[in-house]
Amino acid sequence: MPEHRPAASIEAVESGLAAQGYIASRQIATAVYLAQQIEKPILVEGPAGVGKTELAKAIAHWRGQKLIRLQCYEGLDEAKALYEWKYAKQLLYTQILKDKLGEVLGGAATLHAALEQLHDFGDVFFSKEFVEPRPLLQALEQPAGCVLLIDEIDKSDAEFESLLLEILSDFQVTIPELGTVSAVSPPTVILTSNSERDLGDALKRRCLHLHIGFPEQRLEERIVESRVPGISQTLRRQMVAFIHEIRTLDLKKLPSVSETIDWARVLVLLQAAELDTEIIKDTLNVLLKYETDIEAALPQVSTFVAKAARQNVFG
Amino acid sequence: MRENLHRFFRAARGAGVRVSPAESIDAMRAVSKIGFDDRQILRDTMLVTLAKTQDEKRALGDCFDLFFSQPEPPPPSAPDNDNSDESGEDSQSGGQANGGGGGNESSGGAHASENQPGSAAAGGQPSESLGPLAQMLLRQDRNEIQAAIASAASAASLPDIRYFTQRGIFSGRILEQMGISRLRDDLDNLTATNPSLGERLQAATDALRDAVRETVAQALLLYGREEAENLRNEILRNAPLSRIEPRQVDEMRALIRKIARRLRERYSKPRKRQRRGHLDVRRTLRRNAAWGSIPFLTAWKRKHRDRPKIVALCDVSGSVARVSDFFLLLIHSLHEVVDDVRSFAFSGHLIEVSDILEKKTPEAAMAEIMSKVGFGSSDYGSSLADFEDEWMGAITPQTTVIVLGDARSNNLDPRADILRRIAERSKRVVWLNPEGRMAWGFGDSEMPRYATFCSVVRQCATAKQLERAVSDIVATYQ
Numbered sequence: 001m002p003e004h005r006p007a008a009s010i011e012a013v014e015s016g017l018a019a020q021g022y023i024a025s026r027q028i029a030t031a032v033y034l035a036q037q038i039e040k041p042i043l044v045e046g047p048a049g050v051g052k053t054e055l056a057k058a059i060a061h062w063r064g065q066k067l068i069r070l071q072c073y074e075g076l077d078e079a080k081a082l083y084e085w086k087y088a089k090q091l092l093y094t095q096i097l098k099d100k101l102g103e104v105l106g107g108a109a110t111l112h113a114a115l116e117q118l119h120d121f122g123d124v125f126f127s128k129e130f131v132e133p134r135p136l137l138q139a140l141e142q143p144a145g146c147v148l149l150i151d152e153i154d155k156s157d158a159e160f161e162s163l164l165l166e167i168l169s170d171f172q173v174t175i176p177e178l179g180t181v182s183a184v185s186p187p188t189v190i191l192t193s194n195s196e197r198d199l200g201d202a203l204k205r206r207c208l209h210l211h212i213g214f215p216e217q218r219l220e221e222r223i224v225e226s227r228v229p230g231i232s233q234t235l236r237r238q239m240v241a242f243i244h245e246i247r248t249l250d251l252k253k254l255p256s257v258s259e260t261i262d263w264a265r266v267l268v269l270l271q272a273a274e275l276d277t278e279i280i281k282d283t284l285n286v287l288l289k290y291e292t293d294i295e296a297a298l299p300q301v302s303t304f305v306a307k308a309a310r311q312n313v314f315g
Numbered sequence: 316m317r318e319n320l321h322r323f324f325r326a327a328r329g330a331g332v333r334v335s336p337a338e339s340i341d342a343m344r345a346v347s348k349i350g351f352d353d354r355q356i357l358r359d360t361m362l363v364t365l366a367k368t369q370d371e372k373r374a375l376g377d378c379f380d381l382f383f384s385q386p387e388p389p390p391p392s393a394p395d396n397d398n399s400d401e402s403g404e405d406s407q408s409g410g411q412a413n414g415g416g417g418g419n420e421s422s423g424g425a426h427a428s429e430n431q432p433g434s435a436a437a438g439g440q441p442s443e444s445l446g447p448l449a450q451m452l453l454r455q456d457r458n459e460i461q462a463a464i465a466s467a468a469s470a471a472s473l474p475d476i477r478y479f480t481q482r483g484i485f486s487g488r489i490l491e492q493m494g495i496s497r498l499r500d501d502l503d504n505l506t507a508t509n510p511s512l513g514e515r516l517q518a519a520t521d522a523l524r525d526a527v528r529e530t531v532a533q534a535l536l537l538y539g540r541e542e543a544e545n546l547r548n549e550i551l552r553n554a555p556l557s558r559i560e561p562r563q564v565d566e567m568r569a570l571i572r573k574i575a576r577r578l579r580e581r582y583s584k585p586r587k588r589q590r591r592g593h594l595d596v597r598r599t600l601r602r603n604a605a606w607g608s609i610p611f612l613t614a615w616k617r618k619h620r621d622r623p624k625i626v627a628l629c630d631v632s633g634s635v636a637r638v639s640d641f642f643l644l645l646i647h648s649l650h651e652v653v654d655d656v657r658s659f660a661f662s663g664h665l666i667e668v669s670d671i672l673e674k675k676t677p678e679a680a681m682a683e684i685m686s687k688v689g690f691g692s693s694d695y696g697s698s699l700a701d702f703e704d705e706w707m708g709a710i711t712p713q714t715t716v717i718v719l720g721d722a723r724s725n726n727l728d729p730r731a732d733i734l735r736r737i738a739e740r741s742k743r744v745v746w747l748n749p750e751g752r753m754a755w756g757f758g759d760s761e762m763p764r765y766a767t768f769c770s771v772v773r774q775c776a777t778a779k780q781l782e783r784a785v786s787d788i789v790a791t792y793q
Contacts, residue, residue: 010356030349030359037348038341045369204367205337211369 022051022058023223031210032059041168041189043207049256050212052192053151059188060147069149070135072156078163082173084132090125126177136167137181145185154196161203168206214256217244223257228264235267238275241308243287249300251293259287277302320346322474323382326537330378332371338364354383381537446497452519460523464530467492473534485531490524552779567778571641574782575648578789592616623653623789624713628702630720631685632662632693638749640681642719645781647677652789657709660684661698662691667706693723695761696730703733710740715788718746722762729761734768743770747784751776
């Protein structure tokens with residue numbers, strides 16, 4: 001495990017991520033490099049399945065840091081995201097310590113004195129031991145730093161965004177009973193969003209904004225190459241070209257990189273040497289997730305195959 | 316370079332990218348880590364730090380390309396300055412007004428020294444009597460002239476340019492900075508003493524004017540875009556919808572779409588607002604019966620808020636054809652803001668268009684609706700009768716009925732009695748009329764007869780009025 005050192009250049013980021021099997025475009029590498037250099041969270045937007053979450057995982061692996069993931073959903077609140085008091089433990093401890101309390105307070109002559117003595121103990125039951133850290137607090141407490149992935153932030157409520165602001169800009173959270181907890185070493189924060197709703201300006205202002213779209217043909221070929229090593233070069237070229245043709249159609253859900261990889265695996269499993277109309281028709285359901293989309297794509301398959309084959313000859 | 320970045324931020328704001336001070340600080344910090352060497356990386360850096368949406372990224376990318384397509388002043392090279400000759404130094408004094416352009420000038424000098432042999436031969440003899448600008452023009456060193464223009468432009472605070480009407484002023488200021496008055500004197504002298512050289516200088520001067528004009532035009536494109544757009548939008552917002560010119564139709568559509576987006580942003584989010592009303596005495600007493608009716612627990616009434624329900628009737632007949640486009644566009648946006656909208660279009664008869672508006676893009680939907688019922692001659696009476704026959708059940712006491720139309724019924728029976736029944740069933744009836752109040756009741760307009768049954772009748776001739784009207788309707792449900 002390499003210890004965490006800031007990468008020296010954008011190329012270093014690129015090669016570091018590539019070693020983890022994540023082929024990053026120049027823009028992605030630039031964003032990751034910058035996030036590290038000026039200590040800012042990255043907000044990653046883009047269609048589903050282009051590798052937004054994967055990016056966070058790759059960074060964590062590459063740096064040998066822990067990945068702490070917070071999956072957002074409607075109704076997520078600070079008790080689940082930040083911290084919670086261990087009520088049961090507090091109750092249990094008061095029961096166990098009941099006798100002890102009696103002992104301590106036994107010497108007190110008046111009620112007033114007893115109260116005084118109680119004050120001396122401070123907030124025993126509201127101390128760190130009784131705090132259950134949730135992902136956000138955990139991320140701040142990692143001594144070696146970590147990668148904090150706040151996944152699908154657009155699924156959470158607008159109020160939750162405001163909760164994140166403090167941690168995003170200053171890497172600290174404030175717990176009323178304990179005070180402010182600052183990060184031991186600032187985590188690398190990555191937020192992902194599918195643009196289901198517009199995020200607030202305050203949140204966006206605090207982040208670097210990275211948009212990952214569908215990759216270019218070359219890049220996608222490299223991604224397939226690194227993820228599905230068993231696939232032959234001809235097939236790889238053909239299938240990526242075919243997928244790029246499919247993406248020009250007006251579909252409900254365009255196939256993204258994750259579908260490309262799945263499809264490549266399927267093709268390898270079926271031991272296809274070359275792309276032909278039959279095998280595509282059989283496996284189109286891996287690529288397209290809606291019945292209407294498949295119906296729309298089917299009549300085009302043979303022309304696309306021809307195109308893809310031609311590109312392979314000349315490209 | 317810092318100067319340049321600041322100018323770029325201003326240009327970015329001009330291009331419609333909202334760059335806050337905090338973001339510009341981020342960009343500065345990022346650039347200090349990245350450096351200026353690789354244009355592509357610099358571009359990526361700007362896109363990552365400044366632009367926060369896809370649209371902004373596109374705008375900023377264009378802006379970046381435009382901004383850096385200008386001749387970039389090369390980095391200052393101090394030692395080179397020593398071997399640049401006297402006349403080279405002189406020529407730059409015209410534009411030496413501010414410190415920010417320091418880099419430009421010294422590099423201009425460096426370039427001048429490279430081209431020295433050729434240019435000295437060309438304008439060598441008479442140069443003693445000429446002003447610095449004339450000398451520079453006669454040397455015809457394009458780099459030097461460009462640099463001089465750039466520094467004069469920043470001295471004349473060219474980035475402050477906002478409107479196209481300012482082009483003349485700024486061109487004049489820049490030329491003034493460069494010493495055009497001295498040049499004019501030189502030109503007069505030369506035509507008397509040395510006509511051939513004078514002619515050459517005249518040609519060079521014209522070229523200089525063109526170059527300056529070009530610079531100003533580009534600056535306007537960079538820095539003035541937002542202002543110009545705001546101004547145009549403001550005019551467009553207040554222009555009568557029925558009388559806009561064909562070339563403005565696309566802009567108007569864009570504007571309406573912008574209005575729709577604003578409405579959506581404002582009203583689509585369910586706001587949590589205090590819903591507690593007065594103390595519910597009866598429930599409080601009942602709840603506290605166990606404690607001898609001492610009110611430990613209080614119960615409160617809740618304010619009741621209706622969920623928005625809208626029925627929109629849109630006239631698409633020939634008399635309002637130009638406006639109905641925009642009406643439909645706005646109804647389309649209503650469909651996105653409010654869950655429960657049913658919309659109908661009519662001219663001679665009435666059809667329901669909710670499905671079309673919900674499933675298709677605005678353009679496709681509008682085309683389909685227009686081809687189905689559009690452009691006929693309007694018959695409000697029979698359209699209302701159609702509505703009563705089939706869809707009267709859609710109206711509940713929570714419904715707001717919006718009618719968009721000019722109420723011109725071609726002297727047919729207006730059937731105001733149906734509108735009365737609609738008004739009785741619904742929460743309220745809002746009539747938006749593209750015609751001015753003056754025209755109501757004249758000719759075949761039945762507005763006064765309908766108006767008696769409407770809760771609100773508004774003139775709705777401009778985009779601004781349209782926005783106000785719809786915003787008011789949606790706000791009553793908030």
